[in-house]
Amino acid sequence: MSEGNDGIRPEPEEVPAVAEEAAAVQEHREEVLEQARAEALEVGGPDDYLLLARDLVAGYVPGVNILNGCTLTLTEGEVVAIIGPNGAGKSTLIKTIFGLIPVREGGLTLRGSSIAGLAAHSLVERGVGYVPQTRNVFPSLTIEENLQMGAFLRPKSFSERFEVVAGLFPLLADRRRAKAGSLSGGQRQMVAMGRALMMDPSVLLLDEPTAGLSPIYQEEVFQRVKEVNAAGVSVIMVEQNARRCLQICDRGYVLDQGRNAYTGSGRDLLNDPNVIELYLGTLAKG
Numbered sequence: 001m002s003e004g005n006d007g008i009r010p011e012p013e014e015v016p017a018v019a020e021e022a023a024a025v026q027e028h029r030e031e032v033l034e035q036a037r038a039e040a041l042e043v044g045g046p047d048d049y050l051l052l053a054r055d056l057v058a059g060y061v062p063g064v065n066i067l068n069g070c071t072l073t074l075t076e077g078e079v080v081a082i083i084g085p086n087g088a089g090k091s092t093l094i095k096t097i098f099g100l101i102p103v104r105e106g107g108l109t110l111r112g113s114s115i116a117g118l119a120a121h122s123l124v125e126r127g128v129g130y131v132p133q134t135r136n137v138f139p140s141l142t143i144e145e146n147l148q149m150g151a152f153l154r155p156k157s158f159s160e161r162f163e164v165v166a167g168l169f170p171l172l173a174d175r176r177r178a179k180a181g182s183l184s185g186g187q188r189q190m191v192a193m194g195r196a197l198m199m200d201p202s203v204l205l206l207d208e209p210t211a212g213l214s215p216i217y218q219e220e221v222f223q224r225v226k227e228v229n230a231a232g233v234s235v236i237m238v239e240q241n242a243r244r245c246l247q248i249c250d251r252g253y254v255l256d257q258g259r260n261a262y263t264g265s266g267r268d269l270l271n272d273p274n275v276i277e278l279y280l281g282t283l284a285k286g
């Protein structure tokens with residue numbers, strides 16, 4: 001057995017200090033989550049928001065909840081970010097809003113009417129678009145065919161919507177006959193967003209649109225999101241590039257363990273020492 005320190009394992013006396021620090025951080029997180037839960041109850045009623053998710057409880061496996069009471073509001077014209085650590089439930093929240101995961105408890109309303117329990121295609125009909133994180137284009141189809149799939153509920157509106165969407169993403173017109181599978185990751189993301197916009201949604205749900213993209217393409221995606229928003233679409237986006245996302249969004253939600261941890265304007269969250277310490281970590285120091 002080796003007696004010396006191998007440079008990786010901590011000295012024995014360091015271990016209690018690390019454990020104490022971890023326990024303190026966990027205790028702080030619990031306090032934050034409790035406070036956020038109390039604040040979440042202070043939101044207005046369904047008629048006050050374009051979209052209201054209130055105290056949502058949801059999960060994949062019977063008896064196991066991933067969302068433990070999440071509240072989120074979206075007002076017309078906003079870009080709202082959802083950030084938080086891995087496994088916090090960010091994607092689960094956006095999938096629950098889009099009807100891909102059943103709501104076990106809580107309320108979900110769009111323009112004051114309940115959408116809990118509605119299937120995804122019903123939400124598309126009601127003006128909600130969704131771009132999943134992965135497998136969000138049909139690689140063997142052309143760009144144009146991908147966009148046709150996006151307009152499948154209203155095929156007659158294809159030409160008109162194509163003009164509008166290509167105005168936002170010129171690439172889609174320039175390369176309309178190219179197979180989506182031949183495009184770069186960033187270009188595919190434009191196709192995926194363009195497809196979701198073909199139904200002229202008022203709400204666009206984006207699940208980590210910059211994941212796996214180079215910094216240049218990440219920036220392009222953020223700019224396009226702003227342009228889509230400026231064209232009248234309210235946006236909820238889950239993001240792994242938390243710092244940049246908070247810079248461009250109106251408001252943000254920090255999720256932790258399937259619950260609200262912090263809520264505020266993007267700027268407030270970026271400057272909140274607790275958010276920096278607990279959730280932005282090295283990103284904040286960068």
Ligand SMILES: Nc1ncnc2c1ncn2[C@@H]1O[C@H](COP(=O)(O)OP(=O)(O)OP(=O)(O)O)[C@@H](O)[C@H]1O
Nearest residue numbers: 060061066084085086087088089090091092093240
């Ligand atoms: N299809 C699934 N079946 C069962 N559990 C799942 C499924 N998808 C996700 N989970 C679990 O739900 C929890 C939350 O996952 P989710 O993808 O919502 O997290 P996230 O905050 O988006 O994190 P990440 O940034 O890592 O994607 C995780 O513990 C994950 O293992």
